[in-house]
Amino acid sequence: MATEKQPQRLGEKRKETEEEDASLPDLRFVREKLQKFQSKMLRDFDQRLSCMVEDVLQDLRQQELRAHEFPNFGKSDPKSTWHNRVTSKAPADVSDSPNGHANGGATPTTTPAHQSEKSGQKQRRRLPEKVFVARESYLTALLQVEHMRTIYHIFYIILIMFLLNVICYDYFVDGRIDLGLGTFRGGLRRLHWVMGTWLLEHVFVLALYFAFRGWALVRHKLKPHSSLQHFWSHSCLILYVSYQLVFCFVASSLCLKFDLPFVSGCVLLLESTRLLMKMHAFVRYNAARVLAGKAKQEDPGEENEEKPTGRPYVPPLSCYIYFLFAPTLIYRDSYPRTSHIRWKFALNRLLEVVAIAFLFAFIHERHIHEHFGQYGLEPMDASKLIFKLFGMLLPCQVIFLCGFYLILHSWLNFTAELLRFGDRMFYKDWWTSHTYDAYYRNWNVVVHDWLYEYVYKDMYVHVFRGSKLAASLAVFMISAVVHEQILGFAFQMFFPVMFFFFGIVGVSLVFLMRSAPKVLGNVFLWFSLISGNGMLMSLYAMEHYARKNCNLSHDNWTDHLVPAVWRCYN
Template sequence: MPRHLRPPHGPGKQFVNRRSLLDELFEVNHIRTIYHMFIALLILFILSTLVVDFIDEGRLVLDFDLLVYAFGQFPLVVCTWICMFLSVLVVPYTLFQLWAQSLIYVICVYFYLNQVRLIMKVHSFVRENVPRVLSWAKDKTSPGPVVPQFSQYLYFLFSSTLIYRDKYPRNPVIRWGYVATKFLQVLGCLFYAYYVFVRLCIPQFRISRGLFDLRAMVLCVFNSILPGALVLFLAFFAFLHCWLNAFAEMLRFADRMFYKDWWNSTSFANYYRTWNVVVHDWLYYYVYRDFLWISQKRFRAGAMFFVFTVSAVVHEYILAICFGFFYPVLFCLFMCFGMMFNFILHDKRKGPIWNIIMWTSLFLGQGVIICLYSQEWYAQRHCPLEEPSLLELLKPRSWSCDHRSPADIL
């Protein structure tokens, strides 16, 4: 491959046959006991809800209104996903194949897509294969350009990775019992999150709080740390472990390193690398390294800043779509405290005290996220705008919404 087309800093990600870390750790009885403790806490949440229903209503309510609200439009979601997937399946591959055969350069044809994960996959597919075709066009060492087969592209779209390769390590068989267990654990995490919000969040935030008050805000943040920590663990276990492992098992995808031992991190730099290896790999190879490649290995701080910006914008975009309002709390945490801690709590920080500092900062950040987004959620519903302007839509409603009753004010 010509020098100017080679990826920077050596070869890209190498896929090998390996299990997920929690699957190995759960074989140790001491670690599996922690899993049992979370199950016991879920049982207590369920019992608490049942007892409260009997005391207040004299019967079991079991309405699961929060889950119904969250998944009430599931058929619409499925239809939307099918349309997005078919567009990603057919259009980018067909355009790339036509471009490779005719050498007509098509720039950014896939940015019309409106789904983050599929955009990242299409970017990886194009980014990994364009240099190969350009190399063939320059050297003419083979009868035709090396275009991946459609089956390879289709497998990549479903695989539990964002880095395209023609081949991945594969397991010989599918353990369907393992797949069923992982999907049941995902379902259990959904009910777990439901009870966390119903028992720990909704009673706190649905009560009118009026305008901003420093004392109330401090109490809100600290009262939100426990549910925030539980939501963090549930999101990690449900998606990064159970969901990705279930699909990897069905596709016999053998490289299960979707995360590393992020809980042992003594620096935020290591935490960012190990919390979500799937996304980190994409950001590292296609944002950080490509930025250094374009800048000829200069501006490493600029490359890091660009990575944080891309990650913060994408995370905030996802939350804005899910919640239906714009409140850039997560963006500010990423760009301010996240980037600051990345340089302050760097890899030279070793020892237990730094792990304690990392966990303290992480829990506090989760409390801020749960508190501020929950307050804004209820403010959006208590104080709707009749004829909103662009400025009013961008301004957080919780800053000006005073929906206290006269009795509360007095």
Template structure:
């Protein structure tokens, strides 16, 4: 009887302890949720206060004279004339101040460590030693001296030709009796330079010298960037000259304010924006530690991508041409490519849109760091396209979409949107075709077919969480399709080369007909 009472007491004590533990866990959960909510609320309040402080000087400033207002009109466009640059930080820099968000960054670092360890262990087992040669990176970034030489020629030409043509045209326009002829000649020379000097010649040099993929990406992406910068400079300043020419009472404006200084144009060529302004908001000093951190993160992302390809991509696609095509193999290939494709997407976003652009912005004291928005919260592809890459979106919006609306007197909005999608798809496909060395318009088809369709189906009125899930699912699947098909074509081009290909052979994907029985004795990667 005494033993029964003792056992009963012990059971009661255990039950009480369990109840207390459950209550403590519930309280701890509530405390954590309250702490997270308070941090998010404080974060949003700070953003609201900061935006209010940025706008209040414009609202509370004293009235300006007509002369000051005329000068300000040339220095900064009004709300309906162009993009407004304000002082603001990048979104990830603000989010990483929250410990719960920064933990996600730590998880990706842990995954990189596991990739490195797995590669080292496998190489040690296979070779009996540690292999640290990074032959894939050495191959991908080959011929760097030639890359630097081509880039210097492109940069110097962009610095001299567009600015020189504009300066000569703007300086002599008032005194000329043949303004229309001079304008047509200057416009023709500018278009000739854009098409041949900056468009054709770099592409020709890349193809003639057989640069490897990463080196090609450097040249072609810089080619596109400089072409967009030159267009922005001309597009923003020519209307100012024409407007000043109509102002008969302000000769000072014509000579000193309308024509930018070459230092302003030089700053714009390095600034992380594609929209030209004479002046941008600037920070008071440079944080060199921040710059070093961002460049180290870019280097880390580069090695991260290397290990993703070495561990997840090359073993899968190296022998892809040994198998005959069948639906099951294609489906498995696409779904097996989703994980590395998504990792490459995240790495490209973090390395370029966050780290690279922020590093140059910090060195130039460029204060407007909104290079992207919260695209991961998008519930529509329309919002995703606007927030993924704000730098390029601004250029497309102001110089393609709005210019088409201006020329059509705002009558063809759907056509303007179609032109924006077409321009973006063509440029993306051009970059991939030149850099990979073959034409396989997978990205173009995804842009023009599924991208356009989802842009209207998943529009801005879709606000529920389920639409965010659908957006992420579609994005993941698209990355798997891109990585799978382009990787298959890459190896097919090397396993089954054509001796004398015709024009139609260059357009037809090689992976549709390439089926080898054994791997080639020698292949680069």
């Protein structure tokens, strides 16, 4: 029996070994996959760990720099100096908000953005609120450091040398000294029409305040009649939207009616857009108070203290007038104020505005007009066009950087100093950004705050119901349309290059650069800014001079849509 079982056992063992040999390729395949997965996980972990360590070291370096180099930057809580938002007391996830930084040391001045619609329903995250803190601008703080102040002096000398170059060229070549005054004369033609329109617009803006007060008081009197109250509120809402649309239409049509040059048209359209944003900020902020039933309280310092009258609270006219001229687009009844006006600081900012304006005139005459002034009249091929585009990269980048410094630093600090406006965070350190998310947040904090408070939050809460992606895309599209509307009517042409660069290319880069390493991301950001601004300004200059130089017919409405850059040579 033993001899019969032995071959049988040998056969079973042989069968088991054959099955093991057959399963070896599968085991090898699984082992290889697991090893690849393990190596990939370790590589990602090492990369994330190195990025986290780099972030921590960078924060430590910045903290040390703030403590030693920037003693006058923020005398209060450093968090309230570097950030401008604070979350509500309810649990919130700030990390995925458009400006995801909490602000310690300040309290929100508005009510929570939204509440849960039904009891028991999971409440969406509360979005952080804008707060105002007395603080200086980034560049003002940086220029307190001797090393940065030396670089500032170098730029002053470069500007003076450029001015001497222009004077010598005008005197020895043209036999006269112009100093770019021809550009000023051509760009600021019909400026008196712009000033008259600007004054008339302020009359309508002030009328909105009294219209809003009338809506609030009538709504309160109609409180016993809910149907009439709803009808009154909806009718006023329709009138308000119509008022905004008519205001925008009149400003745009006047550019065509008066045939304003580019600079005058930009002044009118930018001021009209600013007033539109101011009006909406006032109405949006105070309408929420009226609808919430906030009553007007009597002054507690009075002897005969009474109970609340129940009348809706509307801020006094002085708060509204101060807001119209304050360098912010976010309405509050009061803001942090400085103790006095530094006249020397204000005068320096005003001189910077004048100097940069002359620099723009020089760049227009020596570069833009020289490169594209004969576009449409001279022969053009691909090589010559590429040569012109590359020749405009650095001048356009100078326009980009000086435009930022002119508006967001010099002009806003000048007006803030005259009005003793304390919060000078008009921009952040956008030059260190490595993603387009951070660049758009930090580049223009004034406009970004308005888009966040009155567009993003309303879209997130009321329209898209918690979808931050859809709300963000809506903000980008609205911003791109407004940018294109200003440039289109200022140039008096349909040429949607800004919409393409900002609304399509810019939005795409937001998602493409989110996982980019810091150094590579910052290098690519600057490369894209230099090349993109060069192409953008060059294309608009080419289209402007092509329409001016080429005698093009507009027999059909489609002729207005086809770019003159193409029609001149085709």
